[in-house]
Amino acid sequence: MKSLFRYLLKNHVLALFLLLETFSLALVFNYNSFQKSQYLNSANQVTGTVYNTYHQITRYFGLIKVNKELARENAQLHTLLQKYSNRLAKPDILKDTASGSDALIRFIPAKVINNSVNSPFNYITLNKGSNDGIKPDQGIISPLGVVGVVAQVSPSYSMGLSVLNQRWSVSAKLSKTGFFGSLIWQGNDYRFAQLAEIPLHVTVEIGDTVVTSGYSTIFPEKILIGTVHDFTRPDGENFYDIEVKLAVDFKSLTHVEVIENLNKEEIDRLKEMLRDDK
Amino acid sequence: MTNKLIKYTVMFLVAVLVQVLFLNQVQFSGYINPYFYIVFVLLLPLSTPRYLLLLLGFLIGLTIDIFSDSLGIHAAATVLIAYIRPFVIRVISTREEDRNDFPGLLQNKFGWFFSYVTILVLAHHFVLFYLEYFTFSHFFYTLLKVIFSSVFTIFIIVLSQFLIFRK
Numbered sequence: 001m002k003s004l005f006r007y008l009l010k011n012h013v014l015a016l017f018l019l020l021e022t023f024s025l026a027l028v029f030n031y032n033s034f035q036k037s038q039y040l041n042s043a044n045q046v047t048g049t050v051y052n053t054y055h056q057i058t059r060y061f062g063l064i065k066v067n068k069e070l071a072r073e074n075a076q077l078h079t080l081l082q083k084y085s086n087r088l089a090k091p092d093i094l095k096d097t098a099s100g101s102d103a104l105i106r107f108i109p110a111k112v113i114n115n116s117v118n119s120p121f122n123y124i125t126l127n128k129g130s131n132d133g134i135k136p137d138q139g140i141i142s143p144l145g146v147v148g149v150v151a152q153v154s155p156s157y158s159m160g161l162s163v164l165n166q167r168w169s170v171s172a173k174l175s176k177t178g179f180f181g182s183l184i185w186q187g188n189d190y191r192f193a194q195l196a197e198i199p200l201h202v203t204v205e206i207g208d209t210v211v212t213s214g215y216s217t218i219f220p221e222k223i224l225i226g227t228v229h230d231f232t233r234p235d236g237e238n239f240y241d242i243e244v245k246l247a248v249d250f251k252s253l254t255h256v257e258v259i260e261n262l263n264k265e266e267i268d269r270l271k272e273m274l275r276d277d278k
Numbered sequence: 279m280t281n282k283l284i285k286y287t288v289m290f291l292v293a294v295l296v297q298v299l300f301l302n303q304v305q306f307s308g309y310i311n312p313y314f315y316i317v318f319v320l321l322l323p324l325s326t327p328r329y330l331l332l333l334l335g336f337l338i339g340l341t342i343d344i345f346s347d348s349l350g351i352h353a354a355a356t357v358l359i360a361y362i363r364p365f366v367i368r369v370i371s372t373r374e375e376d377r378n379d380f381p382g383l384l385q386n387k388f389g390w391f392f393s394y395v396t397i398l399v400l401a402h403h404f405v406l407f408y409l410e411y412f413t414f415s416h417f418f419y420t421l422l423k424v425i426f427s428s429v430f431t432i433f434i435i436v437l438s439q440f441l442i443f444r445k
Contacts, residue, residue, distance in 0.1 A: 012329060017332055024353035040349055047345050119410060121410075
């Protein structure tokens with residue numbers, strides 16, 4: 001024992017190096033369990049505050065673009081409103097259902113204070129947290145389309161996986177035909193992702209829109225993801241290789257909305273029951 | 279002593295902030311991803327005890343990891359260069375020369391500083407990017423990333439020697 005200590009003391013640098021390196025690698029390979037720990041991600045108080053302060057200063061530079069985006073969304077919403085008020089003929093009903101307690105989905109506006117596109121696993125940090133009702137596994141969308149999903153929440157900040165993260169995939173469908181598959185990012189170009197599991201008998205055309213399927217509780221149905229940019233039929237396989245051009249420009253994300261599905265618990269409980277039955 | 283402590287604390291903060299608030303936000307092309315913050319490890323005095331060098335390297339790596347949600351990757355790469363730093367210095371220095379305690383550019387010849395920075399930046403980026411992708415299927419893509427990013431990091435570090443960290 002004594003000689004072991006003497007040996008360690010003599011080689012304390014090497015021992016410390018091995019210790020720290022092992023610890024770092026353990027963090028890398030256990031990313032799932034460690035990212036669940038409260039403090040070692042960008043949603044914690046310190047990093048959140050740093051990013052938020054920085055964002056307060058720099059946000060002025062992007063105002064023109066943000067304005068344009070918001071105006072566009074406004075216009076879209078106006079069109080929708082027009083469409084539905086025509087159909088209902090009574091705007092009162094619309095008002096009732098929109099503000100009523102049986103609304104299934106709630107949107108929480110938030111701002112992106114940190115974001116990356118360069119790594120194979122990209123994350124975003126938002127300036128809202130559990131105080132504003134954000135919980136893990138809620139979807140994040142921007143006026144242009146799907147952005148990601150919340151993973152970690154602190155009282156006033158939250159951290160999420162963006163679509164540009166290979167550890168996550170979105171359930172997506174072709175809006176024209178309704179066939180669904182999963183959308184996975186390939187890790188190189190931030191503008192494109194791959195739509196898998198679309199069988200060969202489906203007709204696919206370049207320019208078809210890809211939207212969320214609504215089969216998970218994260219996103220409601222028919223939220224835009226992107227458009228088909230290119231597709232091939234790989235030899236000897238039953239599925240297409242579809243390249244999707246993402247609708248959201250991940251390099252210039254600012255305003256996003258977090259989706260709260262008010263029926264999520266109920267749906268998840270049903271799913272849990274089904275799983276138990278199996 | 280206190281003077282030194284303040285100086286290196288400020289340097290730590292500046293390196294981290296420049297990295298996470300500026301370089302991580304300016305997303306150049308897909309290949310270039312400079313990691314300037316390791317300048318902190320490079321510029322610690324040669325007389326720094328080796329255990330302290332390792333601990334400080336680990337600390338700054340972990341800080342960057344927390345900011346960029348890449349847990350452990352930066353810490354592993356930075357601890358490695360903190361460990362090999364004394365060996366690199368021994369290899370590139372000629373014996374007769376009286377080494378200055380500070381490995382900065384102003385205290386040393388350009389050639390010495392340049393090879394010192396190049397070796398450590400390459401080692402750091404190599405570990406970092408391969409650990410990040412953790413697959414050899416993108417071997418050449420990753421290698422290109424290592425090379426392009428290293429060139430850029432080295433450039434920024436050398437440039438920083440003229441602008442800040444003069445003393």
